[in-house]
Amino acid sequence: MAFPCAMVRFTAVGLRYPSPTAPQGVEEGPEALADLTFTLPDGSFTWLLGASGAGKSSLLRLMHLAQLPTRGTLEVLGTTVRADRRAELPALRRRIGVVFQDFRLLPYLSAFDNVALPLRLAGRSESSARPDVTEILRWVGLAGKEASLPQQLSGGEQQRVAIARAVVTRPQLLVADEPTGNLDSHQARRLLALLTEMNRLGTTVVVATHSEELVANFPAPSLVLDAGRVVHHG
Amino acid sequence: MARRARYARDPLGLRRALSDRLLPGLVAAMALLAALALAGSRGAEALKDRWQAGAAAAVTVQLPPEQAVQMDQALAVLRAMPEVQSAEAVSAARMKELLRPWLGEVPALPLPAVIELRLVNAAIDPAPLANRLSETVPGAELEAHGIWVSRLAALASSVQGVALAVLALVAGVAVAVVAVATRAGIAARREAIEIFHDLGATQRDIAGRFARRIGLLAAGGALAGAALAVPALAALSSMAAPFAGGEVMPWTALPWLDLALLPPFAGIIGWATAQYSVRHWLRRLP
Numbered sequence: 001m002a003f004p005c006a007m008v009r010f011t012a013v014g015l016r017y018p019s020p021t022a023p024q025g026v027e028e029g030p031e032a033l034a035d036l037t038f039t040l041p042d043g044s045f046t047w048l049l050g051a052s053g054a055g056k057s058s059l060l061r062l063m064h065l066a067q068l069p070t071r072g073t074l075e076v077l078g079t080t081v082r083a084d085r086r087a088e089l090p091a092l093r094r095r096i097g098v099v100f101q102d103f104r105l106l107p108y109l110s111a112f113d114n115v116a117l118p119l120r121l122a123g124r125s126e127s128s129a130r131p132d133v134t135e136i137l138r139w140v141g142l143a144g145k146e147a148s149l150p151q152q153l154s155g156g157e158q159q160r161v162a163i164a165r166a167v168v169t170r171p172q173l174l175v176a177d178e179p180t181g182n183l184d185s186h187q188a189r190r191l192l193a194l195l196t197e198m199n200r201l202g203t204t205v206v207v208a209t210h211s212e213e214l215v216a217n218f219p220a221p222s223l224v225l226d227a228g229r230v231v232h233h234g
Numbered sequence: 235m236a237r238r239a240r241y242a243r244d245p246l247g248l249r250r251a252l253s254d255r256l257l258p259g260l261v262a263a264m265a266l267l268a269a270l271a272l273a274g275s276r277g278a279e280a281l282k283d284r285w286q287a288g289a290a291a292a293v294t295v296q297l298p299p300e301q302a303v304q305m306d307q308a309l310a311v312l313r314a315m316p317e318v319q320s321a322e323a324v325s326a327a328r329m330k331e332l333l334r335p336w337l338g339e340v341p342a343l344p345l346p347a348v349i350e351l352r353l354v355n356a357a358i359d360p361a362p363l364a365n366r367l368s369e370t371v372p373g374a375e376l377e378a379h380g381i382w383v384s385r386l387a388a389l390a391s392s393v394q395g396v397a398l399a400v401l402a403l404v405a406g407v408a409v410a411v412v413a414v415a416t417r418a419g420i421a422a423r424r425e426a427i428e429i430f431h432d433l434g435a436t437q438r439d440i441a442g443r444f445a446r447r448i449g450l451l452a453a454g455g456a457l458a459g460a461a462l463a464v465p466a467l468a469a470l471s472s473m474a475a476p477f478a479g480g481e482v483m484p485w486t487a488l489p490w491l492d493l494a495l496l497p498p499f500a501g502i503i504g505w506a507t508a509q510y511s512v513r514h515w516l517r518r519l520p
């Protein structure tokens with residue numbers, strides 16, 4: 001691809017969280033993210049770096065449409081995200097895989113059902129979903145744990161369930177928020193091999209981390225945030 | 235595997251978040267009230283129809299047999315009174331017809347001469363009419379039960395109105411109860427709803443899951459309430475039957491159609507209220 005099209009394009013994006021004390025609709029306080037302008041090409045792999053509180057999670061929430069920018073223009077998967085066209089967002093979200101920093105597994109669902117959830121939400125038939133879920137759980141090393149509830153799994157195992165849930169739909173864009181936080185370095189490298197493999201198959205991947213060891217092992221372009229602004233990209 | 239299949243159908247965990255005790259119990263109580271109000275309304279309507287028909291001859295005047303020759307005079311006096319709309323003699327043949335069920339064929343019996351009166355309205359006190367008539371025709375008696383019947387018919391109308399107002403109130407309370415239950419369910423599953431949302435579930439999907447669960451619970455509760463209403467209504471209707479025409483047929487007299495419509499109606503109220511409540515709540519998410 002000579003001119004890879006943009007998977008994610010931020011143009012002068014700002015995000016300001018509403019203050020809990022302000023009346024609804026009134027956004028106060030400093031911007032958590034300010035003046036973000038960058039493009040992630042289709043099929044790219046990007047590290048998202050920055051100190052804790054720099055805004056990595058906020059940026060990823062914008063990218064997977066859990067949050068809308070308070071200013072600027074955000075384009076994801078070739079679609080400009082608009083607050084007045086919310087009906088378009090669920091279909092876009094289903095094409096994006098997300099590994100949340102705090103996993104966000106449903107506590108009353110088995111590992112299998114947690115991983116199967118995005119497929120079910122997308123309307124996939126049970127018979128076609130089942131082999132995919134089984135395969136992806138095996139891929140993340142959780143064969144035999146299908147029936148376990150999250151509380152019966154270790155932190156690392158829960159994280160791998162969250163990762164399996166993010167990739168089971170074979171998303172075009174995969175965003176992962178500190179996905180190796182609960183993994184030992186062997187598991188972390190295994191996970192990264194998994195993410196780079198998905199990237200090799202065409203998925204655009206963005207991974208937030210503050211593990212310099214990981215970044216050193218898997219060199220790739222990085223986007224560095226400091227206090228809500230991009231200080232380095234490339 | 236059995237558990238997996240169960241959860242697969244309820245990934246929001248609504249079976250536990252929306253208890254199958256409280257909401258159906260409340261809806262059952264309201265369905266029982268609605269059934270009683272409906273039956274009251276239907277019963278009052280039947281009594282009203284019956285009584286209005288019976289009140290057609292609101293007042294009858296009887297002349298003793300020996301005064302039967304005074305019939306024309308009595309008619310003239312009555313027709314001259316401003317309170318009287320019409321006065322008609324009841325023919326001997328019709329009298330026999332009316333009395334046959336009680337007296338059988340008794341050709342020789344001296345029958346009173348009877349006049350049917352219609353008054354200008356049911357509020358008129360018939361006693362002064364009787365006094366004025368008996369001045370001209372001694373022994374004339376005025377029978378005014380029809381007035382009471384028409385007053386009862388008016389009462390039945392009011393009872394029917396009150397019953398319909400109770401019904402509207404019950405429906406309103408049902409909407410409020412379902413809205414509160416839905417909000418409690420949302421609060422209990424807030425995390426899960428947000429996860430669903432972030433994984434790309436549509437409003438329609440999330441609201442539909444709540445609405446189906448709540449619609450089913452409401453319909454089930456209403457079914458129980460309607461079932462409880464059957465024996466109560468059967469007892470009431472067998473007591474009311476003599477007023478409505480004499481025949482005691484509690485099973486056919488019950489408002490079966492109304493009872494059968496209660497569960498689907500409650501289900502629709504539950505479904506629609508839950509849809510609205512969840513969609514309203516989801517507006518806070520992007």
Ligand SMILES: Nc1ncnc2c1ncn2[C@@H]1O[C@H](COP(=O)(O)OP(=O)(O)O)[C@@H](O)[C@H]1O
Nearest residue numbers: 017018032050051052053054055056057058059
């Ligand atoms: N839901 C929220 N409401 C208000 N402020 C928030 C919220 N989430 C994050 N912030 C603020 O935004 C800033 C960036 O946070 P975050 O994106 O979590 O950073 P990081 O993931 O890099 O640690 C912080 O100052 C944090 O306090």
Ligand SMILES: [Mg+2]
Nearest residue numbers: 056057101177
């Ligand atoms: Mg973070």
